[in-house]
Amino acid sequence: MHLIDRLIEQIIEKRNPTVVGLDTRLEYVPDHVVERCSGASPFEVAASAIFEFNKAIIDAVYEHIPAVKIQVAYYELYGPPGMEAFRLTAQYAKSKGLIVIGDIKRNDIGSTAEAYASAYLGETPLKNGRMPAFDLDFVTVNPYLGTDGVMPFIQACKEYNKGIFVLVKTSNPSSGEFQDLPVEGKRLYNKVAEKVVEWGKELMGTKGYSHIGAVIGATYPRQLEELRGEMPNTYFLIPGYGAQGGSVQDVMGGFDANGLGAVINASRSVICAYRRSPWKEKFSPKSFADAARAEVLHMKEEIEAALSHNGIKPW
Ligand SMILES: O=c1ccn([C@@H]2O[C@H](COP(=O)(O)O)[C@@H](O)[C@H]2O)c(=O)[nH]1
Numbered sequence: 001m002h003l004i005d006r007l008i009e010q011i012i013e014k015r016n017p018t019v020v021g022l023d024t025r026l027e028y029v030p031d032h033v034v035e036r037c038s039g040a041s042p043f044e045v046a047a048s049a050i051f052e053f054n055k056a057i058i059d060a061v062y063e064h065i066p067a068v069k070i071q072v073a074y075y076e077l078y079g080p081p082g083m084e085a086f087r088l089t090a091q092y093a094k095s096k097g098l099i100v101i102g103d104i105k106r107n108d109i110g111s112t113a114e115a116y117a118s119a120y121l122g123e124t125p126l127k128n129g130r131m132p133a134f135d136l137d138f139v140t141v142n143p144y145l146g147t148d149g150v151m152p153f154i155q156a157c158k159e160y161n162k163g164i165f166v167l168v169k170t171s172n173p174s175s176g177e178f179q180d181l182p183v184e185g186k187r188l189y190n191k192v193a194e195k196v197v198e199w200g201k202e203l204m205g206t207k208g209y210s211h212i213g214a215v216i217g218a219t220y221p222r223q224l225e226e227l228r229g230e231m232p233n234t235y236f237l238i239p240g241y242g243a244q245g246g247s248v249q250d251v252m253g254g255f256d257a258n259g260l261g262a263v264i265n266a267s268r269s270v271i272c273a274y275r276r277s278p279w280k281e282k283f284s285p286k287s288f289a290d291a292a293r294a295e296v297l298h299m300k301e302e303i304e305a306a307l308s309h310n311g312i313k314p315w
Helices: 003-014 031-035 042-061 079-095 110-118 147-160 174-181 188-203 221-230 248-254 283-308
Strands: 018-022 067-071 099-106 124-125 129-131 137-139 163-168 212-216 236-238 262-266
Touching: 003 099, 003 163, 003 212, 018 129, 018 283, 031 283, 042 079, 042 283, 067 079, 067 212, 079 099, 099 110, 099 147, 110 124, 110 147, 129 163, 137 147, 147 163, 147 188, 163 174, 163 221, 174 188, 188 212, 188 221, 221 236, 221 248, 236 248, 248 283, 262 283
Parallel strands: 018 067, 018 262, 067 099, 099 137, 137 163, 163 212, 212 236, 236 262
Antiparallel strands: 124 129
């Protein structure tokens, strides 16, 4: 089955377009988890604690969500053991039936982009054959280098039934500095969106959406709505909900008339739910995973209610 169709089926089955972001820093991991972990170096202890934390979160939420997004920066932070925790987290999430999005925001000249694509989506060529290194489902891709830098990722999507989300309009405060620059009567992000649509035509699933998606921030609701109109066959990965201030109403413009077309990522608001109101009053640090589940279920209800309120009959 096409990966993008599987994502859509998972969203419909779970009745939830929420993606949990595993942006796990050591300071988010409660002491009782860290105390159970050992290792030959502080990085190994940290990586082991992060993996234990991630497993508990995944166990608590996997029945309710279609996918997780793993932010590689928080694993690089702990050196090689951190990257092993990244790989193990992806593998564990997959074993629970989840789709895994690697937030790696990579790109380079074509030959180097090919190495990134092989590492994260495809297989690494070895002396006697090939082997997957990280074997993620989707990765985020930076389009700044142009078509020849993106093509190796698209090639890997074709060969291995994978997908990418290309940065189109990011959620951060300075995103307009380059992305909103006027180009040939449009904004730069509109021009990138046109390219994403063109690239996506080569890799359509059977449910009207392409394997080539776009990242668009919840913090720019007007642009989200505008781009939904311009990119009817492009799935959106929408970060910026929760900790960055994006609200459920802000993400509504990303959905199509069937409540599809968008997955909403929430990282800190879910994995740190046990440290934040209202959940910190109800859950102790020992119950951090239950707090994450409560936040996911709350988010799911909020999205479903907002879709109905906007006249969209979800799923
Ligand atoms: O435009 C973008 C692209 C990616 N991100 C990433 O999403 C999460 C957001 O985390 P929260 O804790 O929910 O704010 C994080 O991994 C970012 O690197 C983004 O925020 N905006």
